[in-house]
Amino acid sequence: MTVAALPPSARTRVRRVAELASYEQAALHAIVDAAYLCHIAFRDAHGSHCIPTACWRIDDHLYIHGSNGSRMLKQLLADTGACVTITHLDALVLARSAFNHTMNYRSAMIYGQFEKVADTGQQHAAMEALMDKLAPGRQTQVRGGSAKEYAATTVLRIALDESAVKQRAGGPLDDAGDMAHVVWTGELPFTHGRGAAIADALNTCELPPYAAAWSTESA
Template sequence: MTVSAPPSERTRVRRIAENADYERATLHAIIDAAYLCHIAFSDAKGAHCIPTACWREGEYLYVHGSNGGRLVKLLAQGAQACVTITHLDGLVLARSAFSHSMNYRSAMIYGVFEKVLDEADKRASMVTFMDKITPGRQAEVRAGSDKEFDATTILRIALDEAACKVRAGGPSDEPEDMALTVWAGVLPFVVQNAAPVRDEVCVAPPPGYVSAWVGAS
């Protein structure tokens, strides 16, 4: 249920409004559980929606990319953007075809990205990104070179204008369909870590976070 007001009119959830969630803790949890987001924007050639890696630091969502990339160029110029993240948790099978649904956690973030300009902040953000991928990895790999950082733009968007939508639970059937003799319930989805696959020329022993990967599901 909605427990706080939407931060703006365009973030107000109208369709199935009871699934809206404007709490900052919900937004943080959805972002932190994601490795990818989709960024929608438009230019002279039309509308685009591009998937890219993401991470959160405080009240900002961060992305990075090549200085020459279309996404980076447009966002760095102040283009309006909409960032979306969705986690699918299950297929909801109801007694009638049009009552079927899905369980999910989703977030939409509106606004304008800004460049991270300070060099120390850029480098710290990439460390945070590496720790998001696998905590402890940054300390073991070759750090980025000056050339690599010079060719990379890091952007961030404030979480000030965002809304979440969450559905959980079983089917919501119409009263007249409850007597139908048909299976109803949820087919859950679970994200599961699979066994690590060693690069065929790698001779290094697996670090702890690799050995523990399957158990971390």
């Protein structure tokens, strides 16, 4: 018998519809790996903010990057903590009762303290991993980052050990008293499709395999 993972902390324990929660690292990794953007909540002297930014995973950390002058990155290094969220919306769920309508989704919340990737070699490896996430194999084809570009860039990471996943799938859950109400019920899916690659007007190269495969791969 497999024992379900427990919440890593009190603030990650899902209380509302707790049966939809998961604390398994595999579930978390799948949601992070499917994302290109995350939202980071933080607070500074000007108030509370929630900013979208590119993200990627290496082992048990989520990574972000930005300019050295980024207000958010400076605050994340100076602050005591942050909350990162990722959400994938899969479908609208239509029920017989207005208040039983819901959505199918996959979401994750990550708490913790960001740390700077200070080692130059690790910084380069992290940025190359981002490029590999965007288009596997492209790193060897493009001009690599210059010393000046790397010097102007900050890479941060946050551990994934204090996190929670919440996800829903399937059709509506109608109340027994509503079953006689005649109305269409079911799911309105969102298909996370990919379009065919579009060459730039100044492009001079043949379509590479990773770009040709883009539209045939699942998002």
